Amino acid sequence: MLSFFKRKDKNIEKTGSDSVVDSRELLGNGEGEAGSEKLVETELSFHPKVHVGTEERYYFQFLQNELPPLKENQISLSGIELKKDEDIWQIVAFVRNSLAKSVKFKETPLLLIGPDGEKLGRKVFNLADIGELPAASSRPWVFEFHQSDLEKEELPATGWKLAFEIKAQQPEQHRLDLHESWEKSLAENDKEKLEKLVSSVEPPKKGEVNFMGIQAAKAEDGSLHVTLLVRNGSMKNLKLEKLPLIVEDASDEVIVKGGFNLDNFEVKANTSKPWTFIFPKEMLLKEEIDLSKWKAYPPQKG
Template sequence: MLGFFKRDKNKIAKDGEDHTVDSMDLLGEKAETTGKEVKTKLHFPPNVEIGQEERYYYQFLNNELPLLKENQISLSGIEVHSAEDGTVSVKAFLRNSLPKGVRIAEPITLLLLGPDEDVLARQEFNLTGLGELPAESSTPWVYVFNAKNVRVKEIPQTDWKLAFELKKAKGPHTLDLEESWEKSLADTDKEKLEQLVKTIKPPKPGEVNFMGIQSRLDDAGALHVTLLIRNGSEKNVKLEQLPLNVEDASGEVVAKGAFKMEALEIKANTSKPWTFIFPKELVLKEDADLSKWKAYVPQG
């Protein structure tokens, strides 16, 4: 793995910068701090075959690394290489200054940053293959970014940085109004929606669901259904086509339809109201009892 790309044997220096975070921010590992500085010892992952010359190379680079404070995790860039297929390989030390070994069990998102901190590539990595990072250790590894995750045509060979993307603390679930709704809704109606979103239980992490707000049959026999589209994930969700069934108080399906939308976007950790209109020909029951109803995406 470490010999994935060749290095210039006449050059014994690392090209990348360092990115260091507190172990609590990355791993949730809380530990007491005495204020001492840590010199990390070179460590190779299990099942990695490496020659003596390479060992000397990594040992030399490791000796040149700056000291870390206690309880930190750091990425120290060594080399970067762009392949003809568009993939970008980054060789870096992963350093652990905790007084105990740690494992990165959950997938983690890494960023390749340019000289101005602009994001050159972004990808989620599974680092379980590294095994345990021993206490006060420095582990060389190669991180391969797939071509689809690389955002630029040329990767600079100096002044770059491999960095952790730390998860932002999740704030409260909030209301997100489409611009047309923002302009047309009365302030009192906006306040009611905001209060509703605040008081109801938010969707589970990663879940997208629908909550009925209002339904009515108009004079032409069309059924108007207003739903709160609730996004509990950390990513924005775009809806382009949505099949919907509506059941009335008797549990009967009273309307069926498939709605095409111009990429309706529901931002991460927000709820957005939207009205779906079933024309009369899609209404299956004219005398529907809408005193109690629900709308859902049919399975299959």
């Protein structure tokens, strides 16, 4: 590893292009984070076990300073240079991380792509060798392609890029998300019933947020308890601070209107969370209500 980045060419110029992926596409929802428009500048990072000479440090620092910022929570491969040594092509690239936390990679297929988007080669790399990549950092790394990994004998001098091969995945099943208080207090058979309900009904459309009634009943003190599933079809976590609700009974008449202040109520991406909303007796607009059929919904905007 001593001469890992030993260079002969004195020219300081990047010959490759950049590719970018959302961290969740590459790392999965468990490790990746939802993207945003916030821009993140990355800082140069070297593997702790790689010795880099003064000249090489200057070279990589200069190129790192020229890199454009990434959007928050992205992973990027930024092509630096390629050279051939007998039947091995050595491709140097920055591996960039714009998450606010360090990341570790696994065995991952990489594509070598030409200036016109054509596939030049493919190889599976054990990216764990790169080590733990710090938050908001760029780490130079050498990727070796044998001639057998390539579809062409020669590679273009400029305009090429490395890219993660992201295969289209089946969308994760919409699932139940329980608040901590429900998790602790709800009986196991009731949890199972809710899980079956969430999995049996058609999930919300991609990006859609809606509400599904579960139960409505009057308590002994005359208050109305309405339990809803808050269904988040988005791939981002949803936070509700306030929620106005209208409830109609079997007569299609409005029986109550009210607004609720929610304390940091969060529904995780692609999940449904049940919650009970309590309307005091004094808020009811009718004394006699028929809950054999009912619906609850937020008022339409505009």
